[in-house]
Amino acid sequence: MNLYVISNEVQALMNSLEFDENGELLTDIEEQLNELQLSKSTEVLDIGRVIKNLNAESTAIKSEIDNLITRRKRLDKKTEWLRKYLTDNIAGENFQDATTEISWRKSTSVSILDESVIPKSVCRYTPESWCPDKIAIKDAICCGQEIPGAVLENKLNLQIK
Numbered sequence: 001m002n003l004y005v006i007s008n009e010v011q012a013l014m015n016s017l018e019f020d021e022n023g024e025l026l027t028d029i030e031e032q033l034n035e036l037q038l039s040k041s042t043e044v045l046d047i048g049r050v051i052k053n054l055n056a057e058s059t060a061i062k063s064e065i066d067n068l069i070t071r072r073k074r075l076d077k078k079t080e081w082l083r084k085y086l087t088d089n090i091a092g093e094n095f096q097d098a099t100t101e102i103s104w105r106k107s108t109s110v111s112i113l114d115e116s117v118i119p120k121s122v123c124r125y126t127p128e129s130w131c132p133d134k135i136a137i138k139d140a141i142c143c144g145q146e147i148p149g150a151v152l153e154n155k156l157n158l159q160i161k
Helices: 008-015 029-035 041-092 134-142
Strands: 103-113 123-125 129-134 152-161
Touching: 008 041, 041 152, 103 134, 134 152
Parallel strands: none
Antiparallel strands: 103 152, 123 129
């Protein structure tokens, strides 16, 4: 994409500009630019137009990235809403046809009701403070211990194949 007219010689050199992964120039463009039989004014203005073209292309790419991110977020929200709809309306019922299978997987998770009353024996220390260790809490409850401030919740997780 070129918005500005650039001499063929300068355009050919600019097209050969390549950098490695460390940002180091791979070709000796400077020497080749100095060898061109162009007036200093033409060379400098052409390079200025190359910069303007590159900036315009970079802006277009950034805009497209922003558009794609916005589209992805919309799709994620739709997916989230549809999954919630199925969970709220058909939880536990299985459906299947030639192309799609809707099923449910049971799981158990720890729900923290009151973090302040959870014993330190089922917490882990982070640099800031103690926080509940959900794996230790789940293991303790499964072994028959009662952990104040925490309960196990049974859940159904939607599976779409």
